[in-house]
Amino acid sequence: xxxxxxxxxxxxxxxxxxxxxxxxxxxxxxxxxxxxxxxxxxxxxxxxxxxxxxxxxxxxxxxxxxxxxxxxxxxxxxxxxxxxxxxxxxxxxxxxxxxxxxxxxxxxxxxxxxxxxxxxxxxxxxxxxxxxxxxxxxxxxxxxxxxxxxxxxxxxxxxxxxxxxxxxxxxxxxxxxxxxxxxxxxxxxxxxxxxxxxxxxxxxxxxxxxxxxxxxxxxxxx
Amino acid sequence: xxxxxxxxxxxxxxxxxxxxxxxxxxxxxxxxxxxxxxxxxxxxxxxxxxxxxxxxxxxxxxxxxxxxxxxxxxxxxxxxxxxxxxxxxxxxxxxxxxxxxxxxxxxxxxxxxxxxxxxxxxxxxxxxxxxxxxxxxxxxxxxxxxxxxxxxxxxxxxxxxxxxxxxxxxxxxxxxxxxxxxxxxxxxxxxxxxxxxxxxxxxxxxxxxxxxxxxxxxxxxx
DNA sequence: ATTCGACTTGGTCGAACGACCTAAATCGGC
DNA sequence: GCCGATTTAGGTCGTTCGACCAAGTCGAAT
Numbered sequence: 001x002x003x004x005x006x007x008x009x010x011x012x013x014x015x016x017x018x019x020x021x022x023x024x025x026x027x028x029x030x031x032x033x034x035x036x037x038x039x040x041x042x043x044x045x046x047x048x049x050x051x052x053x054x055x056x057x058x059x060x061x062x063x064x065x066x067x068x069x070x071x072x073x074x075x076x077x078x079x080x081x082x083x084x085x086x087x088x089x090x091x092x093x094x095x096x097x098x099x100x101x102x103x104x105x106x107x108x109x110x111x112x113x114x115x116x117x118x119x120x121x122x123x124x125x126x127x128x129x130x131x132x133x134x135x136x137x138x139x140x141x142x143x144x145x146x147x148x149x150x151x152x153x154x155x156x157x158x159x160x161x162x163x164x165x166x167x168x169x170x171x172x173x174x175x176x177x178x179x180x181x182x183x184x185x186x187x188x189x190x191x192x193x194x195x196x197x198x199x200x201x202x203x204x205x206x207x208x209x210x211x212x213x214x215x216x217x218x219x220x221x222x
Numbered sequence: 223x224x225x226x227x228x229x230x231x232x233x234x235x236x237x238x239x240x241x242x243x244x245x246x247x248x249x250x251x252x253x254x255x256x257x258x259x260x261x262x263x264x265x266x267x268x269x270x271x272x273x274x275x276x277x278x279x280x281x282x283x284x285x286x287x288x289x290x291x292x293x294x295x296x297x298x299x300x301x302x303x304x305x306x307x308x309x310x311x312x313x314x315x316x317x318x319x320x321x322x323x324x325x326x327x328x329x330x331x332x333x334x335x336x337x338x339x340x341x342x343x344x345x346x347x348x349x350x351x352x353x354x355x356x357x358x359x360x361x362x363x364x365x366x367x368x369x370x371x372x373x374x375x376x377x378x379x380x381x382x383x384x385x386x387x388x389x390x391x392x393x394x395x396x397x398x399x400x401x402x403x404x405x406x407x408x409x410x411x412x413x414x415x416x417x418x419x420x421x422x423x424x425x426x427x428x429x430x431x432x433x434x435x436x437x438x439x440x441x442x443x444x
Numbered sequence: 445a446t447t448c449g450a451c452t453t454g455g456t457c458g459a460a461c462g463a464c465c466t467a468a469a470t471c472g473g474c
Numbered sequence: 475g476c477c478g479a480t481t482t483a484g485g486t487c488g489t490t491c492g493a494c495c496a497a498g499t500c501g502a503a504t
Contacts, residue, residue: 028451028500050362066453133358139419140272140351152420180429187430191413197361198374207402208409215437288483
C-alpha cells in the first residue's frame, strides 16, 4: 500500500489543470507586508504551543495564507526564525527600564522598574514564556549565540541608562559601578519573572521586588 | 511514486526472514534498567540539540538499542518525557544550597552558595540550558504546570534550609522572613545563571554574585 | 491596451517521525 | 532438557514536515 494521502493522484505524470481559467486569488500585497503578517502569525502560534508548534503550515494558516506563500516570503523556515529573533527580542524586555526614574529615591525607582517588568510579564505570560524559549534556543544554536548576547547587552544598557538618569537628576554618587548594578538589576528582573512564570505566586514576586529594591538601593548608595 | 524508502519491500505480505538462524542479541537486562538507559540517552541527545532533537529513533540509537526497544520500555514518547521531567528536574539545581553554610558570616555563605551554583552551570552549560528549556515547556504544557511549580518550590525549600541552618549555628535573627529571603536567593541564582548562559561573561557574573551577597546579607541582618 | 515582473495558488515530493507488529532468540524455572 | 515469558531485531503503516514547482493572476509602467 502506497503511503499516499487518499484522493491524491498516484501517478507522477501530468495532472489535469485544476478548474482552468477560474482562479480566485487574494489581493496582491508587497512581499515585505506578507512577511510581517507571517511573523505575527508565527508569534501567535508559538505563544500557544511553543516553538515546536510553529510549522510552516501552521504559521501560514494562522496568517490566512496558503502554505506556498511561506516559501515565497522566506527562503526557509530558518530564515523566518532568524527574522523573528531580530524583531521580537529587540522589542521585548529591556525598554521597560526607560520609563521610570523620576523619583529622587533610588529604592523607589528600582522597585517601580522591577514592578513594571513583572506587571508586563503577568499581563502576557505566554509571550514571555516564548521569549525565554527563544533566548534559550538562540543560546544553544551554533550560529545564533550573538543574538542572546545582544539581547542581554541591550537590557543591561537600558538599565544602566536608568541609573545614570537617576544620578543626573540629583541622585548623587553610587557606591558601586553602574555597570555592575545594571547587570544585577537585569539578573534580578530575570530571576523574579522566571520564578513567577513557574509558580505564578503574585505575593512572593512582589515581596521579592521589594526586597531586591531595598537591598540593592541600600548597598549602592553607601 | 509511492513515498516508500528505497530498498524497502513494497508489498505488505511475507518478508523473507533476515539471515535466519544467525542472530546476535544483546544481554538480557530488566526493563527498569533499560528505561534508565534510555533516559540517560535522551538527556545526551537533548543536551546537544534541545528537546526537539530527542526523537524516539535518536534516543534509542544513542542508547545503542533498536528503535523497537523504545516502545517496549515506554508506552509512548510522552511517557518518556514525563519520566524525564520527574527524574531530571528533581535532581538538577536546588540541592546546591545544601552544602554551604558553615561560616558565621551570612554574606560569605550566600556568596559561596551563589558561586557554587554558577560554577555548576559553567561546568556544563548545555545541561542547564536543557533544564531551563524543560521548565519552560513544563510551565506551558497544560497538564505539567505542577512540575515547574514543584521544582521552584523545592529550590526555595532548600535555600530556606540553608538560612535556617545559618541561624541555628549562631547566625542570629534575620530582619526579613527566611521565606522571602529564600525566594530572593533563588531568583538571584536564576537570574545570574540565565545572564551567564546568554553572555558567558565570567567577570560580570562573579561581580553580580558579590553584589547580591553583600546587598542581601546587609538588608537581612539589620 | 499591452506588456512584464511581482505576486498567488494548489499540489507534489522525499524524508523523517511516532506507533505498532511479527518472529526469532534468549533466559529462568521446572 | 523443555517451556512460557521476556527481550531483541527489524520492518511496516499512516501522518506530517520542509521544500519546491508550474501555472495562473494581478497591477503598474509603458
